[in-house]
Amino acid sequence: MLTLNVAHFPDVFMTSHRSFSESDIPSSESTELPVDWSIKTRLLFTSSQPFTWADHLKAQEEAQGVIQHCRAAAVTLPRSIQDPKLCTELRCAFQQSLIYWLHPAFPWLSLFPRIGADRKLSAKTSPWLNDETLQHMLMSDWSVSFTSLYNLLKTKLCPYFYVCTYQFTILFRAAGLAGHDVITALMSPTTRGIREAMKNEGIEFSLPLIRENGHEKKKASGTRLGHGEEQAISDDDEEESFSWLEEMGVQDKIKKPDTLSIKLRKEKHEVQMDHRPESVVLVKGTNTFTLLNFLINCKSIIATSGPQAGLPPTLLSPIAFRGATMQMLKARSVNVKTQAVSGYKDQFSLEITGPVMPHFLHSVTMLLRSSQSGSFAAGLYTHEPTAVFNVCPPLDRILDKETVCEELTNCGLHPKTLDQLRQTPVLGKSSLRNVEMSDYIYNWRS
Numbered sequence: 001m002l003t004l005n006v007a008h009f010p011d012v013f014m015t016s017h018r019s020f021s022e023s024d025i026p027s028s029e030s031t032e033l034p035v036d037w038s039i040k041t042r043l044l045f046t047s048s049q050p051f052t053w054a055d056h057l058k059a060q061e062e063a064q065g066v067i068q069h070c071r072a073a074a075v076t077l078p079r080s081i082q083d084p085k086l087c088t089e090l091r092c093a094f095q096q097s098l099i100y101w102l103h104p105a106f107p108w109l110s111l112f113p114r115i116g117a118d119r120k121l122s123a124k125t126s127p128w129l130n131d132e133t134l135q136h137m138l139m140s141d142w143s144v145s146f147t148s149l150y151n152l153l154k155t156k157l158c159p160y161f162y163v164c165t166y167q168f169t170i171l172f173r174a175a176g177l178a179g180h181d182v183i184t185a186l187m188s189p190t191t192r193g194i195r196e197a198m199k200n201e202g203i204e205f206s207l208p209l210i211r212e213n214g215h216e217k218k219k220a221s222g223t224r225l226g227h228g229e230e231q232a233i234s235d236d237d238e239e240e241s242f243s244w245l246e247e248m249g250v251q252d253k254i255k256k257p258d259t260l261s262i263k264l265r266k267e268k269h270e271v272q273m274d275h276r277p278e279s280v281v282l283v284k285g286t287n288t289f290t291l292l293n294f295l296i297n298c299k300s301i302i303a304t305s306g307p308q309a310g311l312p313p314t315l316l317s318p319i320a321f322r323g324a325t326m327q328m329l330k331a332r333s334v335n336v337k338t339q340a341v342s343g344y345k346d347q348f349s350l351e352i353t354g355p356v357m358p359h360f361l362h363s364v365t366m367l368l369r370s371s372q373s374g375s376f377a378a379g380l381y382t383h384e385p386t387a388v389f390n391v392c393p394p395l396d397r398i399l400d401k402e403t404v405c406e407e408l409t410n411c412g413l414h415p416k417t418l419d420q421l422r423q424t425p426v427l428g429k430s431s432l433r434n435v436e437m438s439d440y441i442y443n444w445r446s
Contacts, residue, residue: 029443030442031441033365033420033444034426034427035423035426036380036427037186037386037389037390038382038386038390039382040382041353041356041382041383042351042352043351043353043356043379043380044349044352044381046349047372047375048347048348049084049371049372049375050333051349053084053090053371054094054331055332057094057095064092065091065092065093065096066095066099068092069096072412074414075089075093075414077366080374084370087371090367090370090371093367094364097360097367098328098360099327099328100318100360101321101326102325102327103315104312104314104323105325108125109126109311111164112164112314114164114165114169114308115165115168115169115383117308121308126309126311128311129309129310131310135310138312142313142315143296145321145323146163146295146296147292148321150288150292152319153173154174156408156411157319157410158319158411158412159319159411159413159421160172160177160318160357160421161316161321162317164314165301165313166303167194167300167301168189169187169188169385170187170291171187171386172184172288173185178424179395182284183284184284185284185291186388186389186391188279188280188388188389189276189280190281191274191275192273197298198291201290201294203283204287205281206282206393208280208393209278209280210273277429280388280391295313316357318357318359318412329354329355330353331351331352332351333349333350334348335349350368352364361380361432362416362417362421363417368437374438374439376437377434378436379434380434386431387431390427390430391428391429392425392426392428395424408422432446
């Protein structure tokens with residue numbers, strides 16, 4: 001554990017745990033957090049009680065945590081732990097929660113995030129750059145792992161996973177999660193080119209943030225549309241307005257734009273939407289299998305130049321799959337001295353870094369609820385391209401939650417974590433940024 005004076009420490013501890021101001025009111029108050037499907041790159045927890053229990057696990061505790069993860073053991077802790085540092089169950093459960101699975105894996109390369117990572121990667125560390133045979137082997141191996149993950153998802157033995165390319169990220173979710181009764185895949189950000197290629201492969205998809213038949217020019221959340229969304233809808237309105245003029249018998253007196261002009265305008269507006277959150281694509285049901293095959297055969301998902309050239313997309317999963325490597329999120333506790341009226345006081349912090357997936361956020365807050373006696377705060381740092389995964393598209397029908405819960409019991413998650421992931425998303429294009437628990441009640445804001 002580190003003990004530092006805040007005056008000599010970077011401002012990360014000061015900015016991540018700001019006090020709530022009148023203009024920055026928590027979004028809600030509840031005994032549970034809303035589900036957040038974005039990937040976090042960093043979590044910073046602060047508390048008036050130390051996090052020393054998270055440091056220096058014994059060899060036996062580390063081994064037990066790994067075994068608990070592999071056997072999907074559901075650990076239940078008491079409401080409050082008197083001496084967390086001496087609680088073996090807590091320490092083992094913490095080790096268990098830090099584990100995630102990755103493919104491909106190269107010790108000298110950080111494979112998440114992939115979007116915008118070129119400046120952090122060196123082309124010299126990629127031996128496959130000029131070796132087509134090696135690139136083919138990497139891609140063939142990746143295809144096997146990807147197919148394995150999808151099959152686990154289809155049989156509800158994997159709850160969800162991410163495919164991270166250098167241009168976009170895809171979240172695949174099992175039937176029964178996020179309120180859907182079929183497998184879903186959210187893909188963001190997209191471009192007109194990739195959407196056209198998907199259409200040509202017969203993949204049916206929707207743009208959940210674009211209301212195809214809307215006249216109110218509003219999103220489902222009720223806020224104003226972005227420029228690209230407004231234009232896409234205004235073109236539809238324009239075509240409908242000419243139909244109305246025809247019904248009135250005055251269409252000949254109005255100059256109607258020719259079909260080519262309308263088509264060019266639509267194409268321009270589609271391009272304006274590219275790379276933005278509004279370009280998020282939703283694929284459902286059997287179309288997700290077609291998407292799988294499309295991605296396996298799509299050469300454009302792999303960079304052809306730069307440090308990521310020839311490198312297959314990153315697969316991230318909460319559970320093991322064929323060809324996956326077990327990885328650990330990094331955790332460290334820090335004791336920061338902060339200035340108070342009467343001098344200095346201790347501010348205890350626990351920092352988690354790495355690809356933090358939705359199940360971990362829920363698991364670790366369950367542990368902290370017990371270890372910190374129901375009182376802690378957290379700053380959450382989101383990988384921004386994935387924030388839009390919290391969008392809630394219209395649901396076809398209400399799920400039979402009891403049946404779904406039974407079918408997902410073997411997916412490797414704690415029952416309470418699974419309950420949270422079954423919730424209908426409410427955060428829209430936002431994600432959780434700050435969380436505060438006081439007396440076992442959450443306040444949060446996005």
